[in-house]
Amino acid sequence: MRRLGRQLAAAALLGCAAMASALAQGDWPAKPIRFIVGFPPGSSPDVVARALSPGLTQALRQPVVVENRAGVTGMIAAEAVARAPNDGYTFLVTSGSSMSISVHTLPRVPINPDKELVPVAAAARIELFLVSDARQGFRNFSEFMAFAKANPGKLTYGSPGTGSAPHVATEMLRAQSGINVVHVPYRGASPALQDLLGGTTQFLFDPGIALEHVRAGRLRLLAVGSTKRSPLFPDTPTIQELGLADFDAGTTHGIYAAAGTPPAIVNRLNAEINKLLAQPQVAQQFTAIGAEATPMSAAEFGALIRRDSARYGAIVRERGIKE
Incomplete structure (x- = not known):
């Protein structure tokens, strides 16, 4: 009888947890969302966050508040998000270089982005x-x-x-x-x-x-310094065209969440961001800083960051670059 009671209690706890999780995802968002930007106001990641926040506020019917926490090439903000509850209310907006270059050049990286953050959405490809x-x-x-x-x-x-x-x-x-x-x-x-x-x-x-x-x-x-010509200067060739094969100095700014954030929340925010990236008024804000809107799935964004990290890591090691 005691064993049956324990089994029933355990089942009840699991049921409550599952119900709470479902309610949390179904009701999301139920309060304001924070976008923590790893760079100061006016920086390109800040432009990205502030271009997206009004449309997301309207679509999600909750305020999306932009908060700047600059320092250590974006890692102060990255650590703050990685340590935040993974309930879908705190997101990182950071540069592609922070996630694909700084992880190789810093003497100490406070988190392991591959394990402690999950890619949510790409926003803009930054060209040089x-x-x-x-x-x-x-x-x-x-x-x-x-x-x-x-x-x-x-x-x-x-x-x-x-x-x-x-x-x-x-x-x-x-x-x-x-x-x-x-x-x-x-x-x-x-x-x-x-x-x-x-x-x-x-x-x-x-x-x-x-x-x-x-x-x-x-x-x-x-x-x-990208794989294709900039629409801002269509007559200017790429370095690839000029003879240096596979030269690509681009990085992708994007949005991340703490590891363990429910996939339903990640997919919902990804979908809403991709809708905004298709809007001319958002894309134009990116174009003004020489960037290009890059809608894609969370999985595609994760794969892109891993590819960029691998090739930049190789050049950092080859050239002995350290911050």
């Missing part, structure tokens, strides 16, 4: 643009490469910091072309751009903030 000071003598990519090879060590380039996506992109360029150029790391993309405009450095890979200066003629766009 190879730009130079317009006062330099080279007018296109071929002339730039010829000058760099004829003058080893003479050209300097800025980046947002050691181990950043623009730094790794330039190391990829160096590895494939054999040029010898000098790295000047800065604390962010903006100061690197200012020194390029001031003539302290001669070129850099730009994540999109220099495009207004390209249009104004102060900087020259030499090539696009």
Whole structure:
């Protein structure tokens, strides 16, 4: 009789847990949702989060609140989300470089993203643009490469910091072309751009903030560091087209949740985000920063991040890049 009682009690507990889980997913969301951004206001991940939050607030009928927790190339925010309850109310919005490059360059990564986070939705593919000071003598990519090879060590380039996506992109360029150029790391993309405009450095890979200066003629766009041409500059070829096979410096900003978040919630948020990415007013906000909306399933996003991480990890190890 006691054994039967224990079995009935266990069954009741399991039934209650299952019912609670079903109710939690069926009623989701029942309170405001937090988007924790791993970078400061005005950064490209912040643009992504704020472009999506109004539409998600309307679709989910709950406020989607954007909170910035910058630091350690997005890892402070990543750790906060990984440690948060996996109930579908706290999500990470971060850069592709944080998940595919910084995990290889940081001396200590506070979490294991593969085990402690789950991909929810891709948002935007961030492309890099190879730009130079317009006062330099080279007018296109071929002339730039010829000058760099004829003058080893003479050209300097800025980046947002050691181990950043623009730094790794330039190391990829160096590895494939054999040029010898000098790295000047800065604390962010903006100061690197200012020194390029001031003539302290001669070129850099730009994540999109220099495009207004390209249009104004102060900087020259030499090539696009992605697999296809940018719709913003359709006449500018990619580095692949110009002879460096398989060159791709793109990364994908996206949304993640704590491991164990119910799949029904992940799939619902993925579907709502993909609907928004198809809307012109959202896509235009991404285009303005040189990015492209990238709707895909959560599984496809996870596979993309793993591929990017593998190829960037290889170049980081080969070139000995450490933050």
